[in-house]
Amino acid sequence: MAHHPLQRLASPSRQLSLLLHVAGIASFSASFKFLFNWETPISSSFGGHFQFLTIIGLSLSLGTFVVGALADVTLSSQLFALKNILSVCSAPLEVLISILYWGLCAIDKTLVVPPDLALDFLPDFGFHAAPALFLATDLLVLSPPWTIHGYSALALSESLAFLYWFWVEYCFSRNGWYPYPIFELLNTWQRALLFTFSASLMTGSTMLLKWTYGKINGIEEFKKEAVGNPAGIKRE
Template identity: 75%
Template sequence: MARHRLQRLEAPSRTLSMLLHIAGILSFTASFKFLDQWETPISSAYGGHYQFLTIIGLALAQITFVVGLLADITLSPMLFKAKNTLSTFSAPLEILITILYWGLCAIDKSLVFPPDLQLDFLPDFGFHAAPGIMLALDLLLLSPPWTIEAYSATVLSMSLAIVYWFWVEWCGQQNGWYPYPIFELLSTWQRALLFISSASLMTGSTMLLKWLYGKLNGIERFQKEAITNPAGFHTKGE
């Protein structure tokens, strides 16, 4: 399979691409294994651990990398395209999770975790940093330029925000409490504003990834579009 002329390293491949995808899958699987053994009130609550955006993002990262590994093994253009399509959603989501989590932790970690449920560094890193790092590396080094436009990215981000908002509210009604302590401190409309702001941040993370792609691969036009033309991300005909 011929490599896209703007793609930095060969992928799909049975070398570096396969190694990255295996490393990611092992990391994500270890996080899920930790989750299965971590007994908390969330475990038996309605929605379980999938009340957390972190776990939803982790599941999407796992699916993306499994499809990527299958593409590496088979060298299938169809599976490689599927991996890249999944990445346009999972990579910005994981960057959003990383920014939100560590940003809130810098303010007050009890906003995202009750004091009696704090994580040690290694599992904390596995849940809230490793997926974003792995997906960013996959995009920047082993993927062709994204074809998603900023308008589509905004619609996708807003759709996720709305769906997750309703999901959290529904679980909150069933359980009588919210998964993240910060939600307990906010009114309904304040939570809505938080979700809308997060959707905007996810769109911004898409633009950031595009800028980084242009920077790393020496594509000045991508860097300019990410800053001056947010409607960009059009690579048709590239």
């Protein structure tokens, strides 16, 4: 199957593309196996582990790579297109999760993880770094260029951020506590600012991925569009 002329490596394909997607599925599934075998008070609360943005992102990443693997096996252009649509949400979200998690951990890890729920390095890496690495690799070498521009990326990021905030507040109304300790330290307006900042950061991660795509693939137009041209990318 011929791939997009601006795409570095063949995908969908039953070779490297399938190998990457299967490796990602194995990593994400191992994280879920660890999660569901890990008994904590959160496990039996309303919303369970899906109160965490990390787990929502991991679910979206798993879905993206399952569709990608099916596209590789069947060489289906429709499934490949669906994988790329899902990637527009999952890749920037995973980059955002990695930046927020490791950034806050560098300041004070108890802002995001209660001391009694601290993870060893390997599962911590599996939840908070591996998905971003897998999704970014898939985008940069095995996907056509994204056509989403800055305004659309911001609208998507704001929508996801505030949907998650509403979900967190609903879970709080049922459980009486927030999944992340940092939320307990902030009032309503401060949480609004945090989610607005996170949406802006996710928009920035979308543009950063587009810029990196242009850099790696030697496409100057995409680099310029990512840093300042809201008109969007046109496919060749």
